Amino acid sequence: MKKYVLGLCFTLLLFGSSRIGGAQNDDASRIYVSVVLVQLNVAVTDDKGNYVTGLRPEDFQIVEDKIPEKIANFEEGNGPPIHLLDPNGKPTAQAAAMTVAGNNLVAPSKGGATLLGTASGANVFILFDTSNYMYRGFVFAQDSIADFVRSLEGESKVALYSYSRDLDRVSTLTPDRSTVLRAVRSTVAGDDAALYNCLLMTVKDASQLTGKKAIVVFSNGPDNASLVPPEDVAELAQSTGTIIYMISTRQAEAEPVSTAVFERMSKATGGKAYFSRSWRDEKQAFASIRDDLAHLYTLSYYPAPNPNGGWRNITIKLVGKNLQKYHVRTRDGYRLLHQTQLSASSAVASTPEAAR
DSSP states (O other), X not given: OEEEEOSTTEEEEEESSOOOSSOGGGGGGOOEEEEEEEEEEEEEEOTTSOBOOOOOGGGEEEEETTEEEOEEEEEETTSOXXXXXXXXXXXXXXXXXXXXXXXXXXXXXXXXXXXXXXXXOEEEEEEEEOSGGGSTTHHHHHHHHHHHHHHOOTTOEEEEEEESSSEEEEEEEESOHHHHHHHHHHOOOOSOOOHXXXXXXXXXXXXXXXXXXXXXXXXXXXXXXXXXXXXXXXXXXXXXXXXXXXXXXXXXHTOHHHHHHHHHXXXXXXXXXXXXXXXXXHHHHHHHHHHHHHHOEEEEEOOOOOOOOSEEEEEEEEOSGGGTTSEEEOOOEEEOOOHHHHHHHHHHHOOGGGGO
């Protein structure tokens, strides 16, 4: 049995005996998935856009396809995770040992094992446009990315990928900031822009990971060389639990199609799109993404039995009259995927040069 990740992050078990659809004689050659754990990253803000902190697990209500779900794990920002339920839906030893003090769940003052784990941080992939759109302002963009890498806190791991016609994994995921910073300075501007091809492969890389994961795209122009549509990339990101943040320059903002696509893609995955008119705006956009990652609530649940083998809708609400005034941002669902779908999505975007 192989393990894959689906959702933000979803842990998947792959097996070939279940049937979701298709001809009966195809069942033996297909590998289907069953979602074991669904993890969601949730931003909560007030009317002024300020992040709301200090919320508790009982402040959130999760519904999947109109089926209420119970929160199994809870984490705020870069803080330690709280494990509430085991895979059988029973309270964990950690939850049983916790008491309520004011508005916070805390461990007992005497005796017992350590209840809180270490902060998990985030896995952040930076996808840097090094196409021929980037000849102007290239150094300023490098500076903005370098500042962003330095600013990431907690236990975050960072990867730097660059793209033009092909994807270049300049620096793979690492906690070593100096390695990533050297990689930033090694990038050079080049060929046509195949953003969606390369973003699809980056999503595929991120899908193998558990925990909080995000892709931060810096784009200086429209896509003019991809083989895959952006809608396919957005759906795969949703279903593999990857947040996409888009930072686009003024040149791309002048392209109405690119603007609309960037906004739809980021919103669908629970991220944001930024349109920067100067290098100062670029730095501010990166700072906003850093703050967003630091203030996300991570909620996970073991899904109740659900016969739906396709797209599953997720709704998250805040419980209590005093919390209704706040705004919740996250993705709105996921599609069950099997191994062949993930492999096919990667193959469409791949070229021999792209596998560096």
